[in-house]
Amino acid sequence: MSASTKALxxxxxxxxxxxxxxxxxELRIQRCRACTQAYFYPRPYCPQCGSADVEWFVTxxxxxxxxxxxxxxxxxxxxxxxxxxxVELEEGPRMMTNIVEVEPTPERLVLDMALEVRFEDxxxxxxPVFAPAGQAVEA
Numbered sequence: 001m002s003a004s005t006k007a008l009x010x011x012x013x014x015x016x017x018x019x020x021x022x023x024x025x026e027l028r029i030q031r032c033r034a035c036t037q038a039y040f041y042p043r044p045y046c047p048q049c050g051s052a053d054v055e056w057f058v059t060x061x062x063x064x065x066x067x068x069x070x071x072x073x074x075x076x077x078x079x080x081x082x083x084x085x086x087v088e089l090e091e092g093p094r095m096m097t098n099i100v101e102v103e104p105t106p107e108r109l110v111l112d113m114a115l116e117v118r119f120e121d122x123x124x125x126x127x128p129v130f131a132p133a134g135q136a137v138e139a
Contacts, residue, residue, distance in 0.1 A: 005076065005077040006075075006076065006077030006078065006122055007075070007076060007077060008122055008123070008124060008125050009125060009127070011125070014042050014043060014044060015041075015042045017042070017056045018042050018056075019125060019126070021056075021058065022119055022125070022126040022127060022128050023125070023126045025119055026058045027058065027059045027061050027089075027117045027128050028056050028057065028058055028059070029042075029056070029057065029059055029089070029091065029093060030042060030043075030054050030055065030056055030057075031054065031055055031056075031057055031091075032046035032048060032049060032051050032053065032054050033051070033053040033054065033055055034046065034049055034051035034053050035048050035049040035051065037049070037092075038057075038089075038091040038092050038093055039093050040089070040093035040094070040095045041095075059089055059090070059091050059117075060089075060090045060091065061116055061117035062089070062090040062114070062115070062116060062117075062133065063087040063088055063089045063090060063114075063115045063116075063117070063130055064087065064088050064112050064113065064114060064115060065085060065087055065099070065109060065110070065111055065112060065113045065115060065130075066085075066086045066087060066088045066094055066111070066112075067085065067086045067111070068083050068084065068085035068086070068099065068109050069083070069084050069085075070082070070083055070084075070104045070105070070106075070109075071083075071084055081104045082098060082104055083098060083099035083102075083104040083109055084096070084097075084098060085097055085098065085099045085109075085130070087115055087130050097128060097129055097130050098120075098129045098130070099115070099129070099130055099131070100118060100120070100129045100130070100131050101118070101131035101132065101135055102131065102132050113132060113133075114132070114133035114134070115130040115131065115132060115133055116130065116131060116132075116133045116134075116135075117129070117130055118130065118131050
């Protein structure tokens with residue numbers, strides 16, 4: 001199955017800058033101007049201090065693998081096995097994603113491994129995924 005047959009998230013007004021960034025090849029998250037805490041998932045207030053004085057910024061795109069599971073059952077649009085992961089962004093927040101460009105085995109998916117963001121076009125939307133750092137980006 002092609003990437004365009006995978007389930008698509010539905011952008012909301014609060015998440016639109018995140019999805020627009022992904023379409024532009026940027027991983028955007030939010031930061032509180034009051035306490036400087038970076039956070040993910042998108043919301044109109046800081047989860048740390050409650051301030052509504054928040055801004056969007058472009059991350060480095062670097063992360064480490066915090067946790068994962070290997071799904072042996074194919075979800076619509078996915079070929080099993082595939083990795084579902086939680087990555088810790090260099091800026092601090094954690095996010096759920098898929099790991100790509102590496103065989104989804106415990107031997108290859110090492111906790112704390114360095115990762116870099118990639119962007120997977122799913123037709124109407126582009127989704128950030130992560131691959132081992134230092135690998136060539138496929139054209």
